[in-house]
Amino acid sequence: MTEHRVQAQYETFPYPERDPADETKRLITGSPSWPQEMDHWLWGGARDWSRPLRALVAGGGTGDGLIQLAQMLTDAGRPYRITYVDLSAAAREIAEERAAIRGLTNIEFVTGSLLNAPDMGAFDYIDCCGVLHHLPEPQAGFDALARALALGGGIGLMVYAPLGRCGVYPLQDAFNTALGHLLPRKKLAAARRIFDRVPGGHPFKRNPHLGDHKASDAGFFDLLLHSSDRPYTMPQLLGALGCAGLDLAGVPEPALYDPATILPEGVSLPEGLDAAARMGLAEALRGTMKTHVVYAVPRGGVVAPPLGKPQAVPHLKGVDPRRLGQAVAQKGRVRITLGGEATELALPKAAAPLIVGIDGRRDLAAIGAAARLDPIAFATRWRPVERALAGYGLLHYSTLLKGR
Numbered sequence: 001m002t003e004h005r006v007q008a009q010y011e012t013f014p015y016p017e018r019d020p021a022d023e024t025k026r027l028i029t030g031s032p033s034w035p036q037e038m039d040h041w042l043w044g045g046a047r048d049w050s051r052p053l054r055a056l057v058a059g060g061g062t063g064d065g066l067i068q069l070a071q072m073l074t075d076a077g078r079p080y081r082i083t084y085v086d087l088s089a090a091a092r093e094i095a096e097e098r099a100a101i102r103g104l105t106n107i108e109f110v111t112g113s114l115l116n117a118p119d120m121g122a123f124d125y126i127d128c129c130g131v132l133h134h135l136p137e138p139q140a141g142f143d144a145l146a147r148a149l150a151l152g153g154g155i156g157l158m159v160y161a162p163l164g165r166c167g168v169y170p171l172q173d174a175f176n177t178a179l180g181h182l183l184p185r186k187k188l189a190a191a192r193r194i195f196d197r198v199p200g201g202h203p204f205k206r207n208p209h210l211g212d213h214k215a216s217d218a219g220f221f222d223l224l225l226h227s228s229d230r231p232y233t234m235p236q237l238l239g240a241l242g243c244a245g246l247d248l249a250g251v252p253e254p255a256l257y258d259p260a261t262i263l264p265e266g267v268s269l270p271e272g273l274d275a276a277a278r279m280g281l282a283e284a285l286r287g288t289m290k291t292h293v294v295y296a297v298p299r300g301g302v303v304a305p306p307l308g309k310p311q312a313v314p315h316l317k318g319v320d321p322r323r324l325g326q327a328v329a330q331k332g333r334v335r336i337t338l339g340g341e342a343t344e345l346a347l348p349k350a351a352a353p354l355i356v357g358i359d360g361r362r363d364l365a366a367i368g369a370a371a372r373l374d375p376i377a378f379a380t381r382w383r384p385v386e387r388a389l390a391g392y393g394l395l396h397y398s399t400l401l402k403g404r
């Protein structure tokens with residue numbers, strides 16, 4: 001019953017709302033499934049990209065993650081074969097059209113359930129963004145995806161988090177109680193009228209982190225009228241991964257999950273807090289996280305990113321190396337805003353030429369040699385850059401473009 005309702009929602013309101021014609025103007029990027037970020041967290045920044053990547057996009061919706069992955073691998077001239085699966089035929093139609101406009105052809109489109117993923121193949125990579133929390137039994141989804149991984153494969157997934165979505169669930173429950181008997185379009189129309197009468201003091205209306213309801217009908221429905229939606233704290237998510245036989249390989253912005261980055265100087269934590277408790281503590285102290293993005297691998301398979309290794313090839317995400325280098329040379333610090341939180345990163349002015357040297361092709365040894373630094377002097381200048389930028393998801397190591 002619940003799965004039918006979920007399917008009916010996404011047939012009426014394919015999510016997210018996208019116009020395929022926009023593919024000629026821009027590429028939507030994000031986490032998970034940015035290839036360099038996948039490599040950094042899943043394959044030690046050293047995947048052999050000459051081997052075709054067999055990927056599954058599970059619950060691919062209108063195609064954001066699918067298009068990003070396919071387009072970036074195409075641009076990099078790397079071979080791949082992607083299977084897209086979603087319950088909604090309407091969402092698939094939009095995703096297919098987006099792929100067609102871009103001339104992306106190595107994609108198989110399937111209308112069906114991700115619970116059948118193990119029958120669809122053995123995958124090097126599985127993207128599952130914003131889906132598992134909508135399943136009637138989410139753990140069955142975690143388990144199915146884990147079973148669909150090939151040897152050495154990994155998953156990038158996103159699920160909702162409770163604290164940044166403060167106010168959503170009481171209103172969602174209320175709307176579903178009041179309007180659950182209506183078909184999707186009528187439900188939306190009635191909910192919009194009620195929403196206008198909900199007082200400004202309602203926790204939902206006071207939460208500055210929520211905006212999907214203003215963006216589109218699909219966004220309003222997804223946020224406030226979903227019939228099947230449960231958020232995960234980070235410890236709960238780690239529990240679900242563990243039950244599926246998966247280990248956490250990393251999160252795109254590890255600094256946000258480190259309580260030390262929010263504690264004032266002189267305040268230390270009790271001994272004995274394990275990694276899950278520390279991440280949960282950071283989540284609770286920040287209170288702003290609406291989602292968790294994680295990369296995960298089968299138990300025992302974590303390969304650490306190649307921090308500081310001479311052969312590691314650094315990439316910057318969403319930042320121009322020249323502009324960042326200039327800002328660092330002038331001020332020795334940069335300001336970034338992530339998840340509504342502004343942070344100042346201190347970066348040594350002397351590291352500016354190293355930052356400018358990042359082009360996604362040169363490894364650390366080559367960047368150090370170009371700056372005429374011996375390995376020890378290089379490491380001294382590079383380490384704070386790496387810690388700050390990798391900590392906030394701005395720097396990754398990957399061989400994606402090596403030799404290109």
Ligand SMILES: C[S@@+](CC[C@H](N)C(=O)[O-])C[C@H]1O[C@@H](n2cnc3c(N)ncnc32)[C@H](O)[C@@H]1O
Nearest residue numbers: 010059060061064086087088113114129130131
């Ligand atoms: C919130 S949308 C996310 C779409 C896309 N992954 C993204 O991040 O833009 C959730 C999608 O999951 C799909 N979905 C829900 N349950 C599913 C299932 N059991 N198997 C496959 N797809 C499912 C829905 O049809 C919908 O398109």
